[in-house]
Amino acid sequence: MRQPFTRQLSRVLELYERGEAGSGPEPLLARLFEAQRKNPNYVRLLAWGVLSGILTEDLFAADRAPVRRLLALHRETARPPRSVDANAVSALTLTATLGFGLFEPLLRALLDVDDDFEAVYRRHLARALGAFRAPRSRTPVRRSALGER
Numbered sequence: 001m002r003q004p005f006t007r008q009l010s011r012v013l014e015l016y017e018r019g020e021a022g023s024g025p026e027p028l029l030a031r032l033f034e035a036q037r038k039n040p041n042y043v044r045l046l047a048w049g050v051l052s053g054i055l056t057e058d059l060f061a062a063d064r065a066p067v068r069r070l071l072a073l074h075r076e077t078a079r080p081p082r083s084v085d086a087n088a089v090s091a092l093t094l095t096a097t098l099g100f101g102l103f104e105p106l107l108r109a110l111l112d113v114d115d116d117f118e119a120v121y122r123r124h125l126a127r128a129l130g131a132f133r134a135p136r137s138r139t140p141v142r143r144s145a146l147g148e149r
Contacts, residue, residue, distance in 0.1 A: 005046070008032070008035050012070060016077060029126055079134035084132045089129065091127060
């Protein structure tokens with residue numbers, strides 16, 4: 001059960017190593033949601049493994065080194081303010097994507113949403129995660145002596 005997680009972690013790490021994550025959280029979210037779409041049963045299986053006690057911390061200990069590398073690349077790429085805890089942002093990303101995969105049928109039933117809901121959810125999640133990145137530098141707008149642009 002850990003192998004699909006490890007493969008996905010490797011793909012996300014490659015995304016950062018190639019610099020594709022520098023533009024914002026959208027490429028990362030696209031990769032995570034696409035993986036769930038390809039194997040929708042994995043999220044339920046992972047949840048079952050954790051809840052039943054079959055999947056324990058020690059099974060995922062081998063993934064700590066790649067996760068540390070991923071967090072280092074994230075800090076380098078996103079340049080989050082010092083007040084941002086990269087572990088907390090990673091936990092938020094992981095639970096928001098896996099949680100959506102697990103609870104999507106319930107969300108659709110309760111919220112009576114249309115087929116575009118996943119796209120809307122992803123856009124809002126990207127916006128929230130973007131808030132944990134360093135602000136992009138803005139180029140100043142030059143004004144003439146009369147205050148015109």
